[in-house]
Amino acid sequence: QKEVEQDPGPLSVPEGAIVSLNCTYSNSAFQYFMWYRQYSRKGPELLMYTYSSGNKEDGRFTAQVDKSSKYISLFIRDSQPSDSATYLCAMSESSASKIIFGSGTRLSIRP
């Protein structure tokens, strides 16, 4: 079993919809949780960064961490065609430990 599981998709939704992307993990020691966005033929770029449990909001994006369920989510409100990309979750135990990436969910926003 992988340490981090992520549905590969593809996920296709109409413009303006609310998108929910999720990851589950098995290592209860993870404390740092990240979401990276990767456009086609580009490198990943950091989108959201959270520590421990709770929510973090940045514009149309909200990251949610539920450590009791070992489950993290990324919500995108008012989705735009420019949000079409692959979204990778990532997590680590501490700032000194390696980062474990999910395999990514491919998202397509239909105009």
Place this chain on the structure above:
Amino acid sequence: NAGVTQTPKFRVLKTGQSMTLLCAQDMNHEYMYWYRQDPGMGLRLIHYSVGEGTTAKGEVPDGYNVSRLKKQNFLLGLESAAPSQTSVYFCASTEAGGWAKNIQYFGAGTRLSVL
């Protein structure tokens, strides 16, 4: 501001050939990493470096070597390429300390095919 630059962008090799992938960063970052990305596998760490002159093995180091002679450059070498090394290779860099180490800056990738 270039960030992290990878060369070449594309390469096709025959089995047994060798090549070197170059990563250069202009952010004065201490840590640098090489990953490979394969469908359904996510990003897997090959080797990394915590400073000039240092290197360490990651999750999938076999068949690769690295060098960090200058702080801004991190080279990934394939001595004898195999079809299993067909992948997209990403270089990343981070600042040295604290939570900032989790914020990785990636290059655009090198697409390598080994025939």
